[in-house]
Amino acid sequence: MAWDTQRAADIIETYKHLDGPALPVLRALQLEFGYLPDEAVSQVAEALNLSRAEVHGVVTFYHDFRREPGGRTSLKVCRAEACQAMGGDALGDEARRRLGVDWHGTTRDGEVTLEPMFCLGLCSVAPAAQVGDRLVARADWPKLEEALRKCRP
Amino acid sequence: MPSVTRIYVPADSAALALGADEVAAALAAEAKRAGAAVEIVRNGSRGMHWLEPLVEVQTASGRIAYGPVTAADVPGLLKAGLLEGAAHALRIGDPAQHPFLARQTRWTFARCGIIDPVSWDDYTAHGGGQGLARARTLGAKATLEAVTASGLRGRGGAGFPAGIKWRTVHDAPGDTKYVVCNADEGDSGTFADRMVMEGDPFALLEGMVICGLAVGARKGFIYIRSEYPRAIAVLEHALVVARANGLFEDCAIELRIGAGSYVCGEETALLESLEGKRGQVRAKPPLPAHHGLFGKPTVVNNVLTLATVPEILLRGPEAYAALGTGRSRGTLPWQLAGNIKHGGLFEAPFGMTLGEIVDDVGGGSATGRPVRAVQVGGPLGAYFPRALFDTPLDYEAFAARDGLVGHGGVVVFDDSVDMARQARFAMEFCAAESCGKCTPCRVGSVRGMEVIDKILAGRDVDANLSLLEDLCNTLRLGSLCALGGFVPYPVMSAVRHFPQDFRTP
Ligand SMILES: Cc1cc2nc3c(=O)[nH]c(=O)nc-3n(C[C@H](O)[C@H](O)[C@H](O)COP(=O)(O)O)c2cc1C
Ligand code: SF4
Ligand code: FES
Numbered sequence: 001m002a003w004d005t006q007r008a009a010d011i012i013e014t015y016k017h018l019d020g021p022a023l024p025v026l027r028a029l030q031l032e033f034g035y036l037p038d039e040a041v042s043q044v045a046e047a048l049n050l051s052r053a054e055v056h057g058v059v060t061f062y063h064d065f066r067r068e069p070g071g072r073t074s075l076k077v078c079r080a081e082a083c084q085a086m087g088g089d090a091l092g093d094e095a096r097r098r099l100g101v102d103w104h105g106t107t108r109d110g111e112v113t114l115e116p117m118f119c120l121g122l123c124s125v126a127p128a129a130q131v132g133d134r135l136v137a138r139a140d141w142p143k144l145e146e147a148l149r150k151c152r153p
Numbered sequence: 154m155p156s157v158t159r160i161y162v163p164a165d166s167a168a169l170a171l172g173a174d175e176v177a178a179a180l181a182a183e184a185k186r187a188g189a190a191v192e193i194v195r196n197g198s199r200g201m202h203w204l205e206p207l208v209e210v211q212t213a214s215g216r217i218a219y220g221p222v223t224a225a226d227v228p229g230l231l232k233a234g235l236l237e238g239a240a241h242a243l244r245i246g247d248p249a250q251h252p253f254l255a256r257q258t259r260w261t262f263a264r265c266g267i268i269d270p271v272s273w274d275d276y277t278a279h280g281g282g283q284g285l286a287r288a289r290t291l292g293a294k295a296t297l298e299a300v301t302a303s304g305l306r307g308r309g310g311a312g313f314p315a316g317i318k319w320r321t322v323h324d325a326p327g328d329t330k331y332v333v334c335n336a337d338e339g340d341s342g343t344f345a346d347r348m349v350m351e352g353d354p355f356a357l358l359e360g361m362v363i364c365g366l367a368v369g370a371r372k373g374f375i376y377i378r379s380e381y382p383r384a385i386a387v388l389e390h391a392l393v394v395a396r397a398n399g400l401f402e403d404c405a406i407e408l409r410i411g412a413g414s415y416v417c418g419e420e421t422a423l424l425e426s427l428e429g430k431r432g433q434v435r436a437k438p439p440l441p442a443h444h445g446l447f448g449k450p451t452v453v454n455n456v457l458t459l460a461t462v463p464e465i466l467l468r469g470p471e472a473y474a475a476l477g478t479g480r481s482r483g484t485l486p487w488q489l490a491g492n493i494k495h496g497g498l499f500e501a502p503f504g505m506t507l508g509e510i511v512d513d514v515g516g517g518s519a520t521g522r523p524v525r526a527v528q529v530g531g532p533l534g535a536y537f538p539r540a541l542f543d544t545p546l547d548y549e550a551f552a553a554r555d556g557l558v559g560h561g562g563v564v565v566f567d568d569s570v571d572m573a574r575q576a577r578f579a580m581e582f583c584a585a586e587s588c589g590k591c592t593p594c595r596v597g598s599v600r601g602m603e604v605i606d607k608i609l610a611g612r613d614v615d616a617n618l619s620l621l622e623d624l625c626n627t628l629r630l631g632s633l634c635a636l637g638g639f640v641p642y643p644v645m646s647a648v649r650h651f652p653q654d655f656r657t658p
């Protein structure tokens with residue numbers, strides 16, 4: 001969604017009263033707009049009485065926060081040890097090859113962004129992945145493809 | 154009125170990832186078609202993840218389990234008489250009698266998988282709330298004594314005695330104090346916090362309120378990682394129900410969600426993050442117990458630490474302290490992960506050996522190939538070869554062998570593993586997650602990757618191996634926190650126990 005100053009102001013207002021509001025505010029903004037453009041940094045800085053550098057520092061520290069829009073669906077593949085033990089590396093390689101993107105990349109049609117993850121807490125049913133909000137255990141490419149299909153409108 | 158049959162279909166993330174929602178939907182649809190009245194309860198997981206989705210039916214003679222069930226199995230199961238607990242190829246029988254569960258000693262996981270996680274009635278019918286009632290009767294001082302007497306140590310990794318931490322916060326001057334639950338659970342191979350939050354969230358909330366009463370804190374925060382959407386949803390629901398049932402009269406609890414950062418599991422980085430800053434580690438002292446969230450005295454405890462306290466007060470600290478070995482008292486919920494046949498959660502007193510839990514309980518590898526290496530204690534834990542399978546599972550015994558119990562994750566690898574690649578990954582992970590404060594960690598981890606790459610390419614192997622060891626010593630001695638400080642464990646254990654993998658021709 002394109003940046004909307006009024007909508008953003010409403011969201012900031014909802015969380016501003018919290019102790020230490022920066023993360024809840026940024027998270028809510030990203031959920032709404034899909035990413036955090038420069039306008040977000042400026043507006044949050046002003047509303048929370050922080051410097052732009054401080055807010056920028058926070059946004060760039062955390063893996064979750066995006067500075068550019070991603071694809072319509074995110075495909076997260078676990079790269080951590082328990083999944084490695086069950087072929088997680090090969091699954092990550094196959095996902096990159098099939099989608100024609102590297103980690104953090106978005107397919108040319110803007111459909112899918114491929115994200116590396118370090119553990120989804122599904123280490124007993126590895127390898128694990130998440131497609132949109134669907135969790136996938138004992139994942140292989142056909143399972144991921146099917147989950148991606150279910151995410152299409 | 155026709156009688157309604159209760160069916161349990163777990164909504165634990167592991168079950169969901171294996172199709173539990175589809176199974177629940179199929180059960181509802183097929184039961185309706187057959188004119189059978191059923192109530193489907195979405196419980197947590199019993200922890201036998203290789204049997205998920207594990208469907209249970211309440212029958213006249215107790216609960217009967219079937220698993221692993223797929224949506225396609227449902228019509229056949231109903232036809233065979235699932236609602237009466239009848240025979241079927243997938244029938245497990247009474248889940249509590251299953252050897253994997255019967256061998257366990259459950260305290261932290263006493264209710265998980267049994268109750269409806271967000272039903273207050275179910276919770277209180279299974280002992281919930283009694284620990285808090287006991288704490289109210291005892292008062293702050295005697296509650297602190299009980300927690301100390303139980304021998305409970307922090308389950309987040311460092312193993313610090315919970316009672317001593319609580320007393321420090323209790324004794325610290327000031328009116329405003331906080332309880333912070335560390336639900337960042339970033340270690341690969343661990344999911345016990347997630348299972349508690351999804352399967353028995355009130356136990357965690359009750360433990361936090363007991364802590365608040367004991368130390369004099371009226372406000373608590375749960376800091377949960379964003380990678381746990383299901384646990385977040387269950388906790389949000391549980392908070393509403395608990396509030397309506399008056400749980401937060403003395404200590405109010407708020408949920409905060411992380412933003413993807415492993416180092417934010419380190420307690421001072423977590424506090425920075427809660428305050429809305431970059432998750433950078435603070436120098437200690439001052440300890441969070443003296444100078445924690447917003448500068449106030451703060452208890453930071455792991456989910457398991459806090460969620461075990463109600464059960465300890467209910468059943469008595471002596472009974473908990475009677476379990477375990479040496480200075481490792483009570484039980485630990487071990488998490489069997491990776492290439493293992495019977496993956497899942499196994500709560501047992503400290504003292505079993507690594508070999509027992511991997512081979513006997515876990516059934517060896519999932520692939521059926523020989524088990525070659527086991528990483529215990531997350532990404533900063535050592536890799537142990539079979540030769541160390543006699544190591545007892547307790548904090549001191551692992552430390553004595555340059556290993557780590559950590560949060561109790563046990564990640565199994567078969568003989569296809571390349572330990573030099575695992576060592577490289579440890580450095581890569583450290584580089585990706587470093588908070589950037591110390592040079593050895595920030596720069597040394599990247600150097601470590603490069604050195605291992607050279608070793609993998611067969612270049613100056615001896616010289617590069619000794620360079621790697623030097624680097625590890627620098628990291629060990631020059632890092633502010635255990636991310637940089639402990640990454641030498643996986644790296645050097647791989648070098649020491651699997652030297653041949655670093656000399657591939
Ligand atoms: C890099 C790093 C990551 C950590 N991650 C976690 C975590 O995810 N969960 C946790 O409870 N403790 C974690 N810890 C340990 C905490 O710093 C702290 O010891 C713990 O929360 C204290 O609670 P406890 O005494 O109940 O274990 C981590 C420590 C380090 C150095
Ligand atoms: S060791 Fe690494 S993560 Fe820990 S404080 Fe230093 S730079 Fe940060
Ligand atoms: S290591 Fe992949 S889900 Fe935990």
